[in-house]
Amino acid sequence: MRIDAHIHFWRLARGVNTALSADMTAIYADRQPQDLAPLLARTGIDAIVCVQASETLGENLFMLGLAERHDWIAGVVGWLDPGSPALDEELAALTTIPRFKGIRPVRNDNRSVRWMLDESLADGWCLIENTDLTVDLLVQDWRELPIVTQLAQRYRKTTFILDHCGKPDIAGGQSDEWMASIDTLANLPNVVCKLSGLLNCAAPGADASVIRPWSDHVLERFGSHRVMWASDWPPLDLVAHYARWSAVSDDLLAALEPAQRERILGATAASFYRL
Secondary structure, three states: OOEEEEEOOEOHHHOOOOOOOOOOOOOOOOEOHHHHHHHHHHHOOOEEEEEOOOOOOHHHHHHHHHHHHOOOEEEEEEOOOOOOOOHHHHHHHHOOOOOEEEEOOOOHHHOOOHHHHOHHHHHHHHHHHOOOOEEEEOOOOHHHHHHHHHHHHHOOOOOEEEHHHHOOEOOOOEOHHHHHHHHHHHOOOOEEEEEOOHHHHOOOOOOHHHHHHHHHHHHHHHOHHHEEEOOOEOHHHHOOOHHHHHHHHHHHHOOOOHHHHHHHHHHHHHHHOOO
């Protein structure tokens, strides 16, 4: 079973997708399951994980409603604020829903993730830690990866999933510090990494040979049992189409053993998201 572990849907009329702007012409339009389904069929994807695209509780209802109508949406990673005064009740409600698998806490599009270490959030993180929910981590600045490490060290019972390999600066060739941060993070057994977003981090027209040093480093440090493949569609459309990233990924994974590829392309996501 091949799984895309990171998909977003949005409907602009809802007025909640503040990270989008009209100058993002390639993706500034509704992106819904009917738009994605043909792409999945062409690339042999069996199921997806839908990830929050707005910082609202209503986002959870929107995604769960889509999942009820499309059985190939196997899991939902929603939005919650660990500082919410009603977090206990919000968790109690959402954890009763089988397809609700995890959360991705985001504030101000996570232009910085330093807010996650605020001591006032400790009780909230502890409440989250006492559930089976995973926590996806969106890091916009790879230099803040040490913050993710601190968070994962504090809450070792929580499974943290690093989105998009921490967004390395492939275009700028800044690899040494990012690689060192990945090394430290990968030493924590409660951290998993998504192999996604790398074409968006590279210069236009990049191919597998350009991003291979970064993908190889993630694969070597995390191992196939803690790496899951994903597309990050529709943001992927800013730089490439879905089939291109699928083909580039196949090239990046070609040297691995079949069992390793199987884990990365589906089994790891199925395991950690409990699909």
